[in-house]
Amino acid sequence: MSDSAFTPRVFSGIKPSGGLTLGNYLGAIKRWVDMQGPDFETIYCVVDLHAITVWQDPADLKRSTHEVAAALLASGIDPEKSVLFNQSQVPGHAELGWLFNCVARVGWMNRMTQFKDKAGKNTEKVSLGLYAYPSLMAADILLYHATHVPVGEDQKQHVELTRDIAAKFNHDYGVEFFPVTTPVIEGPAMRVMNLRDGSKKMSKSGESDMERINMLDDADTIAKKFKKARTDPEGLPSDVAGLKDRPEARNLVDIYAGLADTTAEAVLGDFGGAGWGTFKPALAELAVEKLAPISDEMKRLLDAPDEIDALLAKGAEKAEAIAEPILERTFEIMGFVRSRR
Incomplete structure (x- = not known):
């Protein structure tokens, strides 16, 4: 494997914390579905190792993992087109995560705003995992030499950290082994807001x-x-400027645009001047058309957990086949003795 030959590859993951919403669908899942195709290899992961940075009831973790997998499958993630698995079934995530703990700098971790937000005033009482998980996130991405990561604005900082870790590793060892990953931030409804x-x-x-x-x-x-x-x-209004300082109106227009694969401008071109008595029923009809079949299929899959488990197992095998040579080359570059095969 050439150290500098990077296949265009997408990686993204979603944490199994239960209770998926329209925000998860429009902000992440729908975009993942749309990225399937000839332009990229697509690898999607239920990041269950990230879930345990805070304590999880074992039964809840298992149920939430199934729920996320069911949502991805029901939304259109095709196991024949994408690699779909849960993180803990590929040990390379944890192994590369430790190696990156030794590449990343404490100062970099101290700048992670999500840790500050989640830990609040209890920084001395939270798990070490919550502090260090951005380096595991970098490992998730770079274990597959992912070149592109679709993320929300709140995760962009973590992809920037991934780029820093890749650059430092390459510099320290005089190689061009890890790609400098590009965050992909786009779409009309990236941040779905509260309906109230x-x-x-x-x-x-x-x-x-x-x-x-x-x-x-x-x-x-x-x-x-x-x-x-x-x-x-x-x-x-007839144009987007008319939505300024109208957060609820802007949110509903953006949701319509996200569900219809169009823009807020196009939505207002169709509905500008209309009242909410016209627009909200139209939005409800569109949402039912797009989301109800997903809900129905999710419920079917959740009633057949063995089907979900079989698909995740096959996905983990595919993921490991990509990850193993990358991880082994990483150990080799760093000077580890790897005589056991």
């Missing part, structure tokens, strides 16, 4: 279930939530 408060991100942990669209919601529930979503007294 457009200033807050849609979250599984919100106070009211009416704030969010869950990926397991049925058609009637989806329609009801959109029809009851908070708006404002004004109708829809």
Whole structure:
């Protein structure tokens, strides 16, 4: 394997923390589906090792892992087109994660804003894993020599850290072994907001279930939530500038655009001047059309966990076949004795 020959390859992962929402679908999953095709090899992972940076009930972790896998499959991740697996079934993630712990600098980790946000004032009491997990995230990506990572804006810093780790490794060992990964940040509804408060991100942990669209919601529930979503007294403007300082309106327009594979400008071209009594039923109809079949298939898969497990096992075998020579070459570059084969 040439150290500088990088196949165009996408890697991304989603943590099994339960309660997937429309935000997960539009912000990540739908984009992953769209990236399947001739331009990239696509590798998608349920990152269960990341989940345990905070304590997980074992039964909940297993259930959430199945739920994420079911969501990916139901949304259109095709195991024949993509590699789909759960992280803990490929030991190379943890092994390369340790090697990168020894490449990354403490100062880099101290700049990670997500650790500060999650740890809050309890930095002395959180797990070491929560502090160090960005280097494991770098390992997730670079274990496959991934060249592109679709991420939300809040994860861009972690891809930048991945680039720093790759650059330092290559410099320290005089090689061009790891690619400098490119974050892919695009799409009309990257940050889906709360249906009751457009200033807050849609979250599984919100106070009211009416704030969010869950990926397991049925058609009637989806329609009801959109029809009851908070708006404002004004109708829809004819251009995007008219959405300024109207967070709820902007959110619903962006969601429509994301579901319809179009832009906010195009949505307003069709609905500009209309009232919410026209737009919200149209949005509800579109959401039911796109999301209800996913919900139905997720429920079918969750009733057949053996089917999910079999697909994850096959995916893990494919993932390991890509990862193993990259990991072995990493050990070789670093000078480890690898006489056992």
